Amino acid sequence: MHPLRKQRLWVVVFIVAFSSLAVALVMMALRENINLFYPPEKVLAGEAPVGKMIRIGGMVREGSVIREAGSLRVRFDVTDFKGTVPVVYEGILPDLFGEGQGVVTQGKLVDGVFEASEVLAKHDENYMPPELIDAMGPDHPGPKKKAP
Amino acid sequence: MMWPELGHMAMILATLLALLLVLVPLFPTLFPARIARVLALSHAGCVLLAFAVLLKSFYDNDFSVLLVANNSHSLLPWYYRLTATWGNHEGSMLLWALVLSLWMALVAIGVRSQTEQFVSRVLGIMGSIAIGFGLFILLTSSPFERVLPDVPVNGADLNPLLQDFAMIVHPPTLYMGYVGLCVAFAFALAALWEGRLDASWAKHVRPWVLAAWSFLTIGIALGSWWAYYELGWGGWWFWDPVENASLIPWLVATALLHSLAVTERRDAFRGWTLLLAILAFALSLLGTFLVRSGVLTSVHAFAADPSRGLFILVFLGIVIGGALLVYALRAAALVKPVRFAALSRETLLLVNNVLLLVAAATVLLGTLFPLLMDALGQGRYSVGPPYFNLAVGPVLLFVVALLAIAPVVRWQSTASGVFIRSLRLPLVALLLLVPVLAYVLPAHDRLAAIAGVLLSAWVWVIVVQALWQRWRSSARMHPRFLSMLVAHTGVAVTLFGVVMVGLYGEARDIRLAPKETYALGAYSFYLESIGSRTGPNYQAVVGKVLLIEGNDVRAELYPEKRHYRSGGKPMTEAAILPGLMRDVYVVLGEPLDGEAWSLRVQVKPAIRWIWIGAAIMALGGMLGIWAKRRTDSGRAP
Numbered sequence: 001m002h003p004l005r006k007q008r009l010w011v012v013v014f015i016v017a018f019s020s021l022a023v024a025l026v027m028m029a030l031r032e033n034i035n036l037f038y039p040p041e042k043v044l045a046g047e048a049p050v051g052k053m054i055r056i057g058g059m060v061r062e063g064s065v066i067r068e069a070g071s072l073r074v075r076f077d078v079t080d081f082k083g084t085v086p087v088v089y090e091g092i093l094p095d096l097f098g099e100g101q102g103v104v105t106q107g108k109l110v111d112g113v114f115e116a117s118e119v120l121a122k123h124d125e126n127y128m129p130p131e132l133i134d135a136m137g138p139d140h141p142g143p144k145k146k147a148p
Numbered sequence: 149m150m151w152p153e154l155g156h157m158a159m160i161l162a163t164l165l166a167l168l169l170v171l172v173p174l175f176p177t178l179f180p181a182r183i184a185r186v187l188a189l190s191h192a193g194c195v196l197l198a199f200a201v202l203l204k205s206f207y208d209n210d211f212s213v214l215l216v217a218n219n220s221h222s223l224l225p226w227y228y229r230l231t232a233t234w235g236n237h238e239g240s241m242l243l244w245a246l247v248l249s250l251w252m253a254l255v256a257i258g259v260r261s262q263t264e265q266f267v268s269r270v271l272g273i274m275g276s277i278a279i280g281f282g283l284f285i286l287l288t289s290s291p292f293e294r295v296l297p298d299v300p301v302n303g304a305d306l307n308p309l310l311q312d313f314a315m316i317v318h319p320p321t322l323y324m325g326y327v328g329l330c331v332a333f334a335f336a337l338a339a340l341w342e343g344r345l346d347a348s349w350a351k352h353v354r355p356w357v358l359a360a361w362s363f364l365t366i367g368i369a370l371g372s373w374w375a376y377y378e379l380g381w382g383g384w385w386f387w388d389p390v391e392n393a394s395l396i397p398w399l400v401a402t403a404l405l406h407s408l409a410v411t412e413r414r415d416a417f418r419g420w421t422l423l424l425a426i427l428a429f430a431l432s433l434l435g436t437f438l439v440r441s442g443v444l445t446s447v448h449a450f451a452a453d454p455s456r457g458l459f460i461l462v463f464l465g466i467v468i469g470g471a472l473l474v475y476a477l478r479a480a481a482l483v484k485p486v487r488f489a490a491l492s493r494e495t496l497l498l499v500n501n502v503l504l505l506v507a508a509a510t511v512l513l514g515t516l517f518p519l520l521m522d523a524l525g526q527g528r529y530s531v532g533p534p535y536f537n538l539a540v541g542p543v544l545l546f547v548v549a550l551l552a553i554a555p556v557v558r559w560q561s562t563a564s565g566v567f568i569r570s571l572r573l574p575l576v577a578l579l580l581l582v583p584v585l586a587y588v589l590p591a592h593d594r595l596a597a598i599a600g601v602l603l604s605a606w607v608w609v610i611v612v613q614a615l616w617q618r619w620r621s622s623a624r625m626h627p628r629f630l631s632m633l634v635a636h637t638g639v640a641v642t643l644f645g646v647v648m649v650g651l652y653g654e655a656r657d658i659r660l661a662p663k664e665t666y667a668l669g670a671y672s673f674y675l676e677s678i679g680s681r682t683g684p685n686y687q688a689v690v691g692k693v694l695l696i697e698g699n700d701v702r703a704e705l706y707p708e709k710r711h712y713r714s715g716g717k718p719m720t721e722a723a724i725l726p727g728l729m730r731d732v733y734v735v736l737g738e739p740l741d742g743e744a745w746s747l748r749v750q751v752k753p754a755i756r757w758i759w760i761g762a763a764i765m766a767l768g769g770m771l772g773i774w775a776k777r778r779t780d781s782g783r784a785p
Contacts, residue, residue, distance in 0.1 A: 010490070015502055022506040022543060025515060030531070031540035034517070037528035056531060069741045072659050092737035092746050096717045106530075115420040 021053070040083040043109065050109050053117075056085060057104035058121060064100055078103060088118040152213050152292040153199030159242075159292075161281030162194035162249070169275030173341075185256040191278065193255035199233075199246045202291050204231045204447060211300045215239060222643030223685040223713055234319050235310040237440065237456075240290035245281045246438070251331055252278065269341050272317045272319045273334040280463045305714030306685070314374030318367060322394060325364025328433040329401055331356040333429035336422045337471060346481055350412035350421065354772045357408060357425075361401045362769035366395050369762035370429040380735045382655060382750045383716050384758055387536040392515040393435030399508035400428040403501045405769075410497050414559060416486035417494075419479045420501070426475055430468040431508070437464050438515070439604040473556040489561030496557050499550060507543045511536065545603065545717035548643055554605040555614040555629075574609040579601055592605040593651045600647030607640035635768025642761025648754035657737070665696075667744040671732060673697040673749050676697040686710040688721070689738045691745065695725060707736040707747070730757050 038048040039053045050053055055079055064077035073090045087105055095121060097103060099109075107116035169187045172179040194625035203214075206229045211217040219239075220232045230400050233712040234243040252274045259267050285291070335353040339345045371391065376384045385391060404424040412419045437460040487710045516530045555564075556570040585598045611633050618625045660675040667673075674694040681688045705723035712719065725732040730753045737746030 011498065014499070018502055018506060022510060022539075023621075025542065026510055026539045029535040030514075030517070032527045033535035033538065034531050037530065057527075067740060070659070072657055072746055092735075092748050095720055099718070106532075 020058070037104075039080045040078055041080055041087040042083075043085050043114075044083040048109055052106060053106065055104055055106045056087075057102070058085075058116055060097070060099050060101055060103050062099050078105065085114050087114045087116050089119055091119075093119055150668045152205055152210070152294060155198040155205075155210065156286075156290065156292040157202070158194045158198040159245075159282065159286060159290075162191050162198065162245075163279055163286065165191040165194060166275040166282055167279035170272045170279065173265070174273040176265065176268075181268040182262035184264075184271045188249075188252045188256035188271045188275070191275070192249040195242075195246050199242055199248055202239060202242060203230055203233050209303070209311065212294050213291075213295060214295050215291045217295055217300045217303050219306055220303040220683065222302055224306060224311070225684055227316065228306060230763075231310065231316045231510075232306040233631075237314060238285070238289045238690060240319060241281065241285050241440070241511060241654075242291050243319060244323055244327060245278065247320070247327045248274065248278055248281065248330060253327055255331060257332075259352070261348070266338055266342060269338040270331075273337050274330055274783075277330055277467065278465065284456075284459055284463065285593050288459055292490045303327050303714075305685075305712065305716075307711045308710065308716070308719045309378060313615070314370055314378065318370040318374055321363055321370055324366030325360050325362075325401075326394070326397065326435065327369050328356065328363055329425075329429040329432050330361025330396060331360065332404065332425040333471070337423035337474060339482070340422065340474050343478060343481055344483045345410070345418055347415050348578045350408050351776070353425070354405075354408050354412060356379075356773045356775075357401065357405055358436050358769045361398070361405055364398050364401060364765040365762050365769065368398060368758045368765075372762075373759050376755070377724055380492045380526040381739050382748070382752065384649070387514070387533045390513050392511050392536075393438045393461055396508050396511050397428055397432040397435060397608060399504050399511070399542065400424060403504040403508075404428050406500050406504075410494055412652040414486060414494060415484075415486070417489070417498070417501075419483040422479055422482070423475060424501075426468075426471045430471065431512075431592045433467060435460060435465055439685070444592050473747075486561075491557070491564055491567060492561045493554070493557045493559050494552060496550060500547060502651070503547045503550070504542055505548070507540050510539045512545065514539065548603055548607065548639055550641060554632065554636065555610055558638075570613070571610075573613055576607065578605060581605055586602055590652060591756065597647060597651050599652070601644065604640045604644040607636055607643075611637050611640075618668075627771060631768045631771035631775050634767075634771055635765050638761045638764030640761070641764055642758050645754045645757030645759075645761060649752050649758070652753045653755070654749065655748065657746060657748050658742050659740055660747050661742060664747065666746075669751055670697055671751065673734065673747070675745070675747070678743070678745060681708070683710065685714070685724055686712045686719075689736065691734075691747070693723065693734050693747075695732055695734075703732070705732070705734045707734045709736045709738075728756060729754055774785050 001101065011035045012040060031120040035053050035055050037057065040058050042048060043056060048056070058078040058080040061077040061079045064075075064110060066076070068073045071090070072092070074093065075086065075088050077086050079085075087107075089105070089107075104120040105114065106118040106120065107114055109115075165187055169184060170193060172184045172187065187221065204210075205213045205216050206220055207226065209216065209220065209222045211220075215238050216232075216237060218238045220229055232239075252271060255267070255270060255274070259270070262270075332353055335349070336442065337354070339349055368391075371394070372384045375386065375391075376382060406423065407417050407421045407424050410417045432757045437457070440456065440460060486494075489500045507603050514535050517531050518529045521527060525546070553571065556567060581602065584596065585601055586594065588596045589601075614629075614633060619628075654668055656666070658667055658673075660666055660673070662677050665672050665674045672695075674696055676692040676694055679690050684759065688708040688710045690707075691707050693707065694701050695703045695705055703725045705725060707723040708721035710721055712718045720735055723734045732753055733748075733750040733752060735750075736747040737748060739745055
């Protein structure tokens with residue numbers, strides 16, 4: 001083979017080998033580490049997988065936040081007004097967490113209770129996660145808007 | 149009080165000047181190429197005027213300007229009032245336009261060695277980008293809109309998250325990097341336009357890429373540092389889509405930098421270099437789209453407005469599609485084959501390029517995956533940090549392993565005997581290091597930690613050996629070689645920080661009542677009291693935490709929970725005891741039953757190395773610019 005061709009062949013072989021390795025890594029990583037979002041309504045309908053890492057989101061129901069005395073465990077209900085899922089979480093809640101506010105949590109569904117490993121902060125009070133807008137419908141007023 | 153209207157006029161004029169600038173190289177018979185420089189400078193002057201007017205409106209608390217009313221407050225200290233200028237969508241787009249016009253002015257002043265026609269083409273291409281952003285600002289995002297006649301008494305305040313020192317420097321630095329890649333983009337397209345690419349092209353474009361890359365490096369590091377101490381999470385990288393939007397162009401720009409070195413020294417990889425120059429800027433435009441259109445939700449997404457998203461998407465399509473079309477039509481004529489051996493610096497840099505691009509593509513895929521699935525109606529997904537760590541981490545570690553041997557591999561071909569001999573000493577040094585590390589490092593995750601530290605040391609020892617050899621042989625070191633050593637050392641420093649904080653970082657959420665103590669590793673946290681404090685525009689709850697090591701009080705830490713007067717939710721201010729080998733980090737959570745509070749306490753070993761390393765990388769980049777100047781003036785070999 002012509003030496004230049006041979007060199008090019010090696011380059012191509014190398015690129016193909018590495019890209020396949022990368023694609024394999026990516027596929028593996030994607031399969032393990034993407035989380036699907038479920039609104040409470042679908043959780044109650046039994047559409048959400050049990051014991052698998054998922055996200056749920058909605059409003060924190062008014063009057064549902066209960067702190068256990070002497071620990072960092074907290075319970076609250078997430079609702080989309082079509083269904084309500086009880087959530088337990090242990091740790092510090094983000095600043096923007098509050099009753100009547102939108103929230104997205106990540107965790108696993110165990111015996112009808114969502115054990116959250118992460119409660120996601122919204123970045124400001126006007127912001128509403130798009131998952132939530134989807135889940136609640138566009139007509140819902142959402143969290144109170146700050147006057148411009 | 150017609151200042152905002154003046155600003156608006158200046159922006160219109162700037163856009164018209166940019167239009168003229170595009171016409172100059174298109175109709176060379178009508179316009180002399182020389183006037184491109186004048187036009188570029190006048191354009192920059194107009195944008196600067198518009199920006200200065202906006203700064204003035206913020207400084208003067210002119211609440212008749214909608215943007216000021218929405219994003220500032222008379223109680224804000226003056227420096228945050230100025231920062232508020234770019235702490236919002238409209239202002240940050242104007243900053244983008246300003247930075248672009250500054251780079252154009254720098255090209256107009258700085259490029260002396262190319263023909264006037266080439267310079268006019270470069271400026272014309274940059275001008276076409278300036279038109280796009282000028283129209284975007286004027287049509288969809290004017291910062292000069294008024295609220296008349298009912299002028300608000302006061303503003304709605306700047307998001308407290310953004311009331312911070314890093315907010316003053318992070319956006320301008322990042323934009324200098326992002327937008328600076330436009331120069332290489334324009335140089336590449338101008339070369340394709342001319343149908344000519346001589347050896348000096350790479351030499352002249354390289355300092356521009358180095359400058360943009362250095363700014364980008366610093367800008368990303370500043371953002372990471374800011375997220376670390378201000379968002380109250382104590383992490384340094386979250387694989388947030390907006391972080392990714394800056395990391396992707398950085399990875400491609402890094403590839404470009406190395407490909408340019410081959411084009412400059414060996415006149416090889418021409419087509420590849422041109423393509424990377426186009427891709428690097430295309431991806432920073434894509435980043436702007438992702439951040440500004442509101443399709444991604446994060447702290448950076450100021451506003452979600454579909455018309456803006458559509459505008460940027462169409463603009464993006466025209467710019468990237470057009471550039472790639474020109475590339476497809478013209479690049480083949482400029483490419484020429486150059487031979488090199490399997491063991492040569494060319495091969496090494498080719499591998500580096502492939503790996504960096506694979507990493508960039510992987511990050512891009514993870515970032516766009518949720519958008520794609522949503523657009524295809526496949527449901528709402530989120531792609532978390534584990535994906536990125538698993539898919540991108542190994543590739544980048546491999547890049548580091550390879551970049552270490554750069555100093556001992558020569559252009560064209562390296563004899564394998566010489567290659568092995570020059571790695572003998574570093575390998576011995578690493579072997580000697582293993583028992584030391586096994587003794588020093590904590591027991592858990594010891595193997596991974598040893599591997600990580602060895603990888604970092606692998607870079608170090610070869611750099612030291614290279615310096616030692618040059619010093620022994622009293623050969624003059626070329627500044628370019630030195631700049632490479634410095635930048636690579638920076639990577640090793642960052643890697644050390646990443647490994648240490650990743651494996652040995654500790655974080656605990658705890659419940660503490662006053663006079664209670666919590667022990668974490670070698671430290672004890674004693675909550676002495678919970679008090680309060682009044683700031684210029686907020687009221688704060690302050691915890692007093694004594695950090696005890698052994699029997700001594702090492703530091704008093706004051707984590708705060710701030711309530712800003714303009715309302716909104718409380719803000720967490722972390723208390724940090726910084727240190728070269730470890731940071732101690734305390735955050736006040738929320739009040740619990742009785743007197744108790746929740747606290748998050750963290751120990752972060754060597755986390756500062758991450759940002760110090762980035763600073764060293766940028767220093768290496770700047771040395772590279774200086775090296776080019778020295779070579780130009782003929783003093784260096």
